[in-house]
Amino acid sequence: MAQCTAHLRNGSGTRCKKQAMKGQTVCGSHGGQAPQNKAAAARRLLESIDPAAAELVRIALKGKTERDRLTAIKELFERAGFGEAKRIQAEGELTITINGVDLNDLR
């Protein structure tokens, strides 16, 4: 983990001593807890771990057709170890959370 890149606002110019949050350059006190920053960090982590999985998440959330979205969701479930999905039915809103970040925030 890297050190937070922010500087204290006490006039000393001292750099923050806290650890930067995962996938970010700043700690929680310096913007790392902001929902948009957590979402961006989750997206960067996904893309760095597995670019193909990141693309699947994108399609699952933003695919042009329902068939595209369901196919991507099925693939994600299979990759997550839930076995081959025979049938997926979804009503209402789908919520997928990774490292405490709701992937709907990545839209």
Ligand SMILES: [Zn+2]
């Ligand atoms: Zn900091």
